[in-house]
Amino acid sequence: MHFCGIMYKMKILGIESSCDETAAAVIEDGQKVLSNVVVSQIDIHAEYGGVIPEIAARSHIEAVNPVIKKALADAGETIDSIDAIAVTHTPGLVGSLLVGTLAARTLAVLHNKPFYPTHHLKSHIYANWLSGYNPEFPLLAAVVSGGHTQIIYMERHDHFEIIGSTRDDAIGECFDKVAKILGLPYPGGPNIAKVALNGNPDKYQLPIPKVDGLDFSFSGIKTAVLRAVQNELGLPITTPSHELKEHLSDQQIADFAASFQKTAVNILIKKLKKARELHPETKSILLAGGVSANELLRTELHNAFDKECQVYVPEFKYSTDNGAMVASAAYYSIQAGEKSSDPYALDISPRSIIR
Numbered sequence: 001m002h003f004c005g006i007m008y009k010m011k012i013l014g015i016e017s018s019c020d021e022t023a024a025a026v027i028e029d030g031q032k033v034l035s036n037v038v039v040s041q042i043d044i045h046a047e048y049g050g051v052i053p054e055i056a057a058r059s060h061i062e063a064v065n066p067v068i069k070k071a072l073a074d075a076g077e078t079i080d081s082i083d084a085i086a087v088t089h090t091p092g093l094v095g096s097l098l099v100g101t102l103a104a105r106t107l108a109v110l111h112n113k114p115f116y117p118t119h120h121l122k123s124h125i126y127a128n129w130l131s132g133y134n135p136e137f138p139l140l141a142a143v144v145s146g147g148h149t150q151i152i153y154m155e156r157h158d159h160f161e162i163i164g165s166t167r168d169d170a171i172g173e174c175f176d177k178v179a180k181i182l183g184l185p186y187p188g189g190p191n192i193a194k195v196a197l198n199g200n201p202d203k204y205q206l207p208i209p210k211v212d213g214l215d216f217s218f219s220g221i222k223t224a225v226l227r228a229v230q231n232e233l234g235l236p237i238t239t240p241s242h243e244l245k246e247h248l249s250d251q252q253i254a255d256f257a258a259s260f261q262k263t264a265v266n267i268l269i270k271k272l273k274k275a276r277e278l279h280p281e282t283k284s285i286l287l288a289g290g291v292s293a294n295e296l297l298r299t300e301l302h303n304a305f306d307k308e309c310q311v312y313v314p315e316f317k318y319s320t321d322n323g324a325m326v327a328s329a330a331y332y333s334i335q336a337g338e339k340s341s342d343p344y345a346l347d348i349s350p351r352s353i354i355r
């Protein structure tokens, strides 16, 4: 950014609290991470096998001020030296979103800072810019998180066209539900990936759902795993899923995890290949969202597309929820002409489409 003839670096404080991570970060010019603080509630929710919204909101209240304070201190900044504040305002858990947005709005009002409400999925996509990379447009972004599974086509910054979506469960949700059937702790994704390392991915054949176009369906695979486990154990289909894990050996768990992971990754890669066939002009393919941390998915994406276009995956620390990606997304929106919002007028929304 040029300011009075000298290069001026724009520092944005990004705040994220849409689910079970309270996070804040200071980012310079959209890419340079000056600080990145994440307080995860995973241990609290693991006890219940999933995120409890009421507990999540209360935990955000405890964490939000110390997290913002630490993000500023780690960056060597104060709120006065920050140029703008960005915060996730949609989609997410209402109580969780309320805490982060209220903190951000208060800071913006008290310190008279430009204010940028940011879409969570946009932020996940922009995690790919945080390591100094500049993916070329047009690009395809696979948004694969606990709440979403979408293929998004971008012709330029701040242009988002959803060309494929899940019709039921999100891919991360499916990892979490299958993990539950197998008796693995929350969050399911990383735990499935871990035990899958010892499993045979070809042991169980799971069906690939037949869905037209670029859309997805993941709820059938979860049921297919449930039936396959009941069948393997010789138990009736009326056996509740929470009673299965005690009958499974470690090897069976590993084989089911590996077979499921392979199927889920195949489904995604297949649709991405189709998306690229429909958009042969795409120069880059990106992964975004928590499931982008999956090693098999990363490897298979490279195998599928390295010869055709540039492949980008976020650094592991930026795959799951964080404040750095929020600040980066806001920076590129500002570059594309977005104006500061009124912090008094902000609305949060549990569901919304990226645009």
Ligand code: KG4
Pocket: 019, 144, 145, 146, 147, 148, 171, 172, 173, 175, 176, 187, 188, 189, 190, 193, 289, 290, 291, 292, 293, 294, 295, 319, 320, 321
């Ligand atoms: O993006 P994220 O942190 O939160 C949402 O916006 O939803 O994604 C969380 C999701 C969870 O479903 C979690 O199980 C999944 O990402 N996940 C993974 C891995 N790490 C996190 N799924 C598969 N493999 C992983 N290594």
Ligand code: ZN
Pocket: 120, 124, 145, 146, 289, 290, 320, 321
């Ligand atoms: Zn997320």
